[in-house]
Amino acid sequence: MLNAIEHCFELSRQARGLQGAALDRKLSELDAALTLARLAMKPADMPAVIDPGATFELDLTGYVTAWSAGAEALFGYAAGEVIGQHVLCLYAEDDDGGDIAELFFSHTPGDPTARTEVRRRHKSGGILRVCLDIALRHDAGGDPLGMLVRVAEAGPALSAQDQIKLHARIIEDSEQGVLITDAHERIVSINSSFTRITGYTPAELIGQTPDLLRSGVNDAEFHAKVRAAMQGGGPWRGEIIGRRKNGELFPQSVTISAVRDQSGRISHTFSLFSDISVHKDAEARMQRMANYDPLTGLPNLCLLTTLVGQALTETKRSGDHGALMVVEITRIGAISDTLGHDIGNGLLCQIGRIFRQVLREGDVLARLDGHRFAVALLQVEKREHAGIVAEKLLAALAAPILVAAHSLQVGAHIGITVYNEDGADVPTLIRYADVAAAKAAQSIESNFLFYSEEMNQRAKEHLRIESELRQALQQHELQLYYQPKVSLRSGRIVGAEALLRWRHPVRGMVSPGVFIPVAEETGLIHNLGAWVLEEACRQISAWRDANLITPPVAINLSARQFDSELPKRIALVLDKHQVQPDQINLEITESLLVRGTDKVIAIMNELVAMGMALALDDFGTGYSSLAYLKKFPISTLKIDRSFVIGLPYEENDCAIARAIVTMAQQLRQEIVAEGVETPEQMSFLRELGCDQLQGYLFSQPVPAAEFAAMLREGKRLAFATH
Template sequence: MLDVIERCLALSRQARTEQGEALAQTLAALDEALLEARAAIKPADMPPLPSVSSDATLELDLAGYVTAWSAGAESMFGYSAQEVAGQHVLFLYAEDDDDGNIAELFFEHQPGEQAARTEVRRRRKNGDIIWVHLDIELRHDDGGDPVGMLVRVSAANQALSDLDKVNLHARIIEDSEQGVLITDAHERIVSINSSFTRITGYTPAESIGQTPDLLRSGAHDADFRAKVRAAMLGGGAWRGEIIGRRKNGELFPQSVTISAVRDPSGKISHTFSLFSDISVHKDAEARMQRLANYDPLTGLPNLFQLSQLVGQAITETKRSGEHGAVLVVEITRIGAISDTLGHEIGNQLFCEIGRMFRGALREGDVLARLDGHRFAIALLQVEKREHAGIVAKKLLATLAAPIAIAAHSLQVGAHIGITLYNDDGADVSTLIRFADVALAKAAQSIESNFLFYSEEMNQRAKEHLRMESELRHALVNNQLQLYYQPKVSLRSGRIVGAEALLRWKHPVRGLVSPGVFIPVAEETGLILDLGAWVLEEACRQVSEWRDANLIMPPIAVNLSARQFDSGLPQRVAEVLERHHVQPDQINLEITESLLVRGTDKVIAIMNQLVAMGMALALDDFGTGYSSLAYLKKFPISTLKIDRSFVIGLPYEENDCAIARAIVTMAQQLRQEIVAEGVETAEQMAFLRELGCDQLQGYLFSQPVPAAEFAAMLREGKRLSFPNGR
């Protein structure tokens, strides 16, 4: 039995780092028990160390300095009496005994008292460290006062008898946090410890005489069981994880070490198992895995898990020559719903959409959450490119009807970008980036809510990013300036106003057309900063002209629909006041697309601006989708005929009919009419004949810098009419 216990302890030590805290406690108990065993063994029972006398004494004064040294001490430590005389007892201490306590001086100097026997380490002259017992007796003078110490030193025998060793090891095994199971050569259980009972629920009476099948769960296949059985039959120690079954039927994971013990003849006499319940560790590991791989809100795979799955699929498709697809889906209106009804409703809605998408996909497809209001779908295998488009349509169809959340019926939409591997890219990050490019393009399209990625899309996206960066740089480095295109009366031929037009003077490319950078500004939100700059610069220029005693007609400034919010009137008023410009000196031009946004709110903002004394013009009229029935509700003072209807005058019948209808309607609404893009005398004559009030175009002047426009006014430049009329 001693061999079994010794082998158990040896394997327990070896598995310390693998089995964790339980074994650390076991070995700590072993160390403690060894100390107790040493203290319990009497000196008379211990044979002296070889060549070391057991009759060693030394005397110390009260401060710890050596006053006497016996021959036995000389034999034990190797120092002669002459070498130690007058030295402090610390010269015998091992170098790492630095706890600050001097054992020979540790007790109070009370008459008649004697310190208990103490086991300590001491250093011999040759540097060897030995264990010794100290018996310290306080010496007194004739008057009873303490004068020094008599220290008897005896060697400590560190070896244990076989009986002591068996008892000690048995105690360690019994107190171990690990379960211990010992079987005989016939695989019958012959011994267990208390932890076995605590972990499995089986008492000694219920387990002794049984086989380890008592704990079998049936969760492992025949090959696995064969490996375990091979260890029991002496095939070498086996370590691993096993699913066991408790007495109550509960399955639990356990970390197990199994080995066999042989008798002196080499025959297997016993087998033992050391095991620990690792349910807590497994639960913690599962939680960590879930946190690392799944989105906490929806429970769907996150980007990391998606990347792992798609990465494996890409590797497979490279070998097979097949294809897969990645779709990025952005849900619209959830932000507005969250702002209105609260984030809890928004989160519930997003989770419900995830469940709806999951139901619309195949079992093998991967649905993941990326961030914000975006999902990603990986179609790990598609036969044709078009099949990904079919899935996109299917996903969009799930959002066609309102979604019931709590007491609300909520409507959302989506845009989808699609990319294919291995056509568009061969790694996950590239595929998602390309899908984002396609998604952004789909969000701008009025024809489709989903688009496939193409290299052309990618190049446009890169150009937009570059231009956005350069445009931000232009805003703070004085690269922007205003040009002014005159508006001319078709009655008098005189300049009656001008439109302020933004120009970008790029240090490398020169003047950049607004048609190139304004769409980028609208898309990125930079239009707000540009719009604020244009209004500020126009008012500053008007103020400068006024200070130069130049009477300037009204200057029109274009507004983006993004600028048109409830704070617009206040912002405009602050700029006018800052430059001491009167409201009638600045006209505001808005596009027709603005009229389809929240009619009541738009009218309220317009009315505030008109009440301030400002005039509003409707730019690009006829190109949008507004209803003419709404037009009379807006406080518009000027309609501008878009250049697309002017270019065909007076020869295109449809253009003539549209221009005639616009002029007639504006006259009925008592609004001024300005025709844009007038380039020929024939166009001018036709418009004048219709009753159009003003023209704006290259026939009179292209947009010019501020100084040149001021010069036109000073010189009184006029439009000449055919036949002098």
């Protein structure tokens, strides 16, 4: 019962400062809680004796120095439990926002005492409302030495019976629906507003469970929260979907709380709810009018500004990029003038649907005005990706569009801005995109332009490389070169790394540093990776047929290729060419190691179980960590050329190389140094205990025929002595 009263006071506290409808709802909750508390009240819930003369004394700092029998009867504490304690031990847990009433008090002139009404805590944990009469105590010399506090329970303004009647009447006449269930979750009472809102009468609901009222729309998390509130986990407030007797679903605002009896067990649960259908409908209409284009149903400039503004804030924090495009549709005016505005409007709606199908779900498509659309790519990995999307939008308009039996052809010019590079606010980005779109309309080379000329050139180059790389795969312009790996103990060739080369029919050899990043960004790396594996295995098989014994060949893997199907794909190629798994080594980069550790380890273990060795390429340039080397089944570390180039004269490079070699030796891993070009570098690495070298000192990457000739001749590394 005391907990129920405490809940009532909590509702009263929450009502402070509220106005209008919010205050009305909170008062309704308070009234319902008070009524239920009174219904559950039993005489044993209150202290057995109330002594109107209950007193206690405090010193000037607030510590209890005397405690009367009346105070013991009122609060439940014996004198020995309180004397010597601070008066704060009597305070309710949430009375921590103001002064200590017994110490900081004021009284009227001529009256030596002060009176106040406060909340205090009974020993059982219940909350009491009491009146305090506080007076200063003085010594013989007239100096204050403490306080005398007289305590009496504050009586209600109305009798208990009158309060019960009043609150019951208020609940019955309330605009809010009230539903009360017992400890077994059976409905024991509803008010008239509940019947008005849902259509159910008391005769239809009393004895039933609230499951009868469920809509089936609310999720499992919601039901868990409601269940927790009904089991005493604290009040729950929220908006849910309810069901009327006629089956109609409607939104409602709900508060659910539990009431406990004198022993602390839950005796009842009460729910207060309001039908908010009208408010929701009006809110939805206003939201749509404010944020959506009435013709196409797409977001308008207002909503676009909000969404892109939020993305701008996020990209400033994360350092990522986003792009905003303005798409100007051509010939809309001429079509509307010729065929009528209804056809023109239908065409705009159809264009909106076409664009929506091209874009990703997370991209924003908006209509700015007349013939202008806007597209916001809220996050792009590379700035040039916006150019790829622009190409897709233009391609989507290449085919005629059917509107009311008319086959209509339109075009578009697209201006692109990149944030936060071109601008840091939405109006600026749109203005710059408009400028770029206007320039695109005058251009004879492209129908889309970036606001930045440098960005425009980069995007064009990116698209050119992607297009020509796709052709290269089809027209057999790709080759594999092989760079030998040489043992620093014997000087013999003990392996090779297969390196992809592109012989362009016009520009000659294209650097991998140019086309590999484009392949990674566009997903072409999957096609290139599959081609490299196929070609390497084909070449190994050809060498075997020519009676040439070859050492293991290393193949570089992109992180994009590393998925659960990778072992199966590799096994199929090995089986096709009858290549043994130990003839192929796989080289991975450190960036792969930070992706989904458990998943990556499982794939690595599967590859190693097949008989292939794993090498960590470019070690030390990325996310190097002993934790990774300990967890992953890596058998070889490759020291990046950036740490080799300064050997043996650069002190820092020497220290790094020495640390990597020492660490790898402790982990029993083989060490390969990349980019070795001088005898001095070789000698230093050999003395450190490095196992293999790879670099121009022995050989640059060479075609398959030249590598085979090296093997047949038994070419060896000559060890220089200094």
